[in-house]
Amino acid sequence: MSPQFDSLKQLWDMAGHGPYVWTAVLVSLAVLGWLLIRPVQQHRDNLQSIARQSQRQQLQQAASTSSAEPSEEDK
Amino acid sequence: MIAESQGFAGYLRRDLLLAYRRRGEVASPLIFFVLVSTLIPLGISPDSARLAELAPGIIWVMALLATLLSTETLFASDYQDGSLEQLLISPQLLALPVLGKILAHWLVTGLPLTLVSPLIGLMLSLPAAGLLPMMASLALGTACLSLIGAVGAALTVSLRKGGLLLSVLVIPLYMPVIIFGSAAVQSAIDGLNWLGPLAVLAAMLSAAAALCPLAIAGALRLVSNN
Amino acid sequence: MAAGRNWNWFHRMGSPRWFYETTGRWLPWLWVLTLGLMLTGLIWGLAYAPQDAKQGNSFRIIYLHVPASFLALAGYYLMAIAGAIGLIWKMKLSYMVMKSAAPIGAALTFIALFTGAVWGKPTWGTYWVWDARITSMLILLFLYLGVLALQYAFHSQETGNKASAILALVGTVNIPIIYKSVDWWYTLHQPATIKFTSAPSMHMDMFQPLLVMIIAMYSFYGLALILYTRVEILRRERKSSWVRELALRTQPAQVDQ
Numbered sequence: 001m002s003p004q005f006d007s008l009k010q011l012w013d014m015a016g017h018g019p020y021v022w023t024a025v026l027v028s029l030a031v032l033g034w035l036l037i038r039p040v041q042q043h044r045d046n047l048q049s050i051a052r053q054s055q056r057q058q059l060q061q062a063a064s065t066s067s068a069e070p071s072e073e074d075k
Numbered sequence: 076m077i078a079e080s081q082g083f084a085g086y087l088r089r090d091l092l093l094a095y096r097r098r099g100e101v102a103s104p105l106i107f108f109v110l111v112s113t114l115i116p117l118g119i120s121p122d123s124a125r126l127a128e129l130a131p132g133i134i135w136v137m138a139l140l141a142t143l144l145s146t147e148t149l150f151a152s153d154y155q156d157g158s159l160e161q162l163l164i165s166p167q168l169l170a171l172p173v174l175g176k177i178l179a180h181w182l183v184t185g186l187p188l189t190l191v192s193p194l195i196g197l198m199l200s201l202p203a204a205g206l207l208p209m210m211a212s213l214a215l216g217t218a219c220l221s222l223i224g225a226v227g228a229a230l231t232v233s234l235r236k237g238g239l240l241l242s243v244l245v246i247p248l249y250m251p252v253i254i255f256g257s258a259a260v261q262s263a264i265d266g267l268n269w270l271g272p273l274a275v276l277a278a279m280l281s282a283a284a285a286l287c288p289l290a291i292a293g294a295l296r297l298v299s300n301n
Numbered sequence: 302m303a304a305g306r307n308w309n310w311f312h313r314m315g316s317p318r319w320f321y322e323t324t325g326r327w328l329p330w331l332w333v334l335t336l337g338l339m340l341t342g343l344i345w346g347l348a349y350a351p352q353d354a355k356q357g358n359s360f361r362i363i364y365l366h367v368p369a370s371f372l373a374l375a376g377y378y379l380m381a382i383a384g385a386i387g388l389i390w391k392m393k394l395s396y397m398v399m400k401s402a403a404p405i406g407a408a409l410t411f412i413a414l415f416t417g418a419v420w421g422k423p424t425w426g427t428y429w430v431w432d433a434r435i436t437s438m439l440i441l442l443f444l445y446l447g448v449l450a451l452q453y454a455f456h457s458q459e460t461g462n463k464a465s466a467i468l469a470l471v472g473t474v475n476i477p478i479i480y481k482s483v484d485w486w487y488t489l490h491q492p493a494t495i496k497f498t499s500a501p502s503m504h505m506d507m508f509q510p511l512l513v514m515i516i517a518m519y520s521f522y523g524l525a526l527i528l529y530t531r532v533e534i535l536r537r538e539r540k541s542s543w544v545r546e547l548a549l550r551t552q553p554a555q556v557d558q
Binding site: 226240258297 | 444447450455460467470475481485
Binding site for chain 1: 339347348349350351352357358359362365366369405411412415416420422521524525528529531535536539544545547548549551552
């Protein structure tokens with residue numbers, strides 16, 4: 001099996017069919033990429049917001065249990 | 076009235092009676108069918124030859140849309156006045172009353188469409204050879220459409236703007252029916268065997284009659300617990 | 302719990318936490334596998350495979366069109382099966398998988414349609430042709446959109462899941478009927494069909510990269526499905542202790558002390 005095109009320019013050109021092939025390829029890859037990137041982002045965002053919520057709750061609990069004592073150290 | 080409704084015959088009778096009381100409402104899909112069929116020559120061409128070419132498909136599309144229109148309200152009034160709950164808690168096989176309701180629905184929408192179709196065929200220059208196949212395919216096909224549409228109606232009965240969603244859900248499922256329905260008419264016009272596509276329609280109807288009530292029962296139980 | 306037989310493994314599999322932790326370990330390998338296969342298949346198909354005698358280089362679109370079509374269809378069945386498992390065994394995780402499968406499948410169907418249309422222009426001179434395959438793909442897209450729309454139409458997530466599951470099952474029963482009907486409809490009106498995706502009559506040199514791409518697409522699908530399901534798990538289980546511990550462990554301090 002050997003390369004069908006002699007240069008990158010020829011690969012891009014595809015003997016005139018370039019626009020069709022590359023439009024199809026690039027749009028498909030864009031959609032596939034989005035399908036993978038979006039859940040990765042959402043995953044990270046979700047973990048961050050859950051962590052933030054938990055930490056806030058922890059601090060609130062710590063504050064309420066030590067409300068009897070003067071709280072200069074931890075706010 | 077509700078106490079008497081039991082089983083297939085009970086619900087058939089009940090829904091026919093209800094439809095009779097609201098016959099104005101019930102007539103609208105039929106009127107829609109006729110009115111929209113008049114739009115076609117206005118929108119395309121009054122030329123007989125061109126209309127004749129398109130007639131089978133157009134009549135079928137119109138019948139499909141009219142059926143779809145009427146399917147929205149299949150379970151709606153029962154859901155609103157609580158009789159759907161009654162139906163669900165009664166100790167009987169849910170599939171039978173559901174079939175009764177759908178048969179009533181077809182008698183009141185699909186059957187009139189079928190009977191009026193020769194008139195529409197005349198207006199759209201449908202060749203004479205297509206007349207009987209048109210009625211036969213519509214009779215079987217609209218029954219199929221009622222059954223399939225009822226599944227969508229059951230799934231969306233508890234939603235407020237359910238109508239548009241119902242169309243989105245149900246139209247893809249309608250496509251095989253219209254393919255074979257209009258093909259039966261076109262085959263007859265072309266002098267080919269039209270009983271073949273008709274037999275396929277009959278098979279679809281049998282399958283739908285057997286399977287749709289199951290899906291409908293599941294959907295009704297589901298949305299009543301909403 | 303069933304007496305006698307130990308169904309622990311089954312119920313354990315239904316646990317979102319188990320799924321999350323197990324797939325977490327597989328993910329790095331799955332990424333490598335997917336990207337590797339995709340890259341290999343694409344480079345092979347675009348640059349090394351011979352061009353088609355009749356269609357020239359535009360035929361190379363097949364390397365994305367066919368795998369996307371396969372997975373779009375297979376994905377619908379997977380979605381329906383996940384829905385069925387959810388309905389029958391009332392497994393939350395199954396519904397989450399079903400919910401994840403819907404957008405992935407819809408996107409793949411879109412890719413199949415888009416690549417098919419772009420391929421059609423140099424081949425048949427027009428962007429849209431009502432041939433059997435493309436029409437069936439279009440109907441499949443509508444089926445996916447219906448499931449997606451139904452899922453988000455209800456206030457209660459549980460009702461939405463069950464309704465979508467029922468619809469997906471109804472769609473599954475219909476898919477063979479739709480495909481056969483459209484096929485028949487097409488041959489009725491167009492006796493001569495140009496089959497540009499007939500695998501058996503393809504030269505081996507063209508078929509091999511296609512096979513690689515199909516496998517790559519399966520791997521991609523699995524990766525995407527797992528990624529989406531994990532997000533859904535985080536969303537639904539955010540109140541549970543294991544999720545909160547996980548978040549605290551893996552995220553730097555968010556709130557100012």
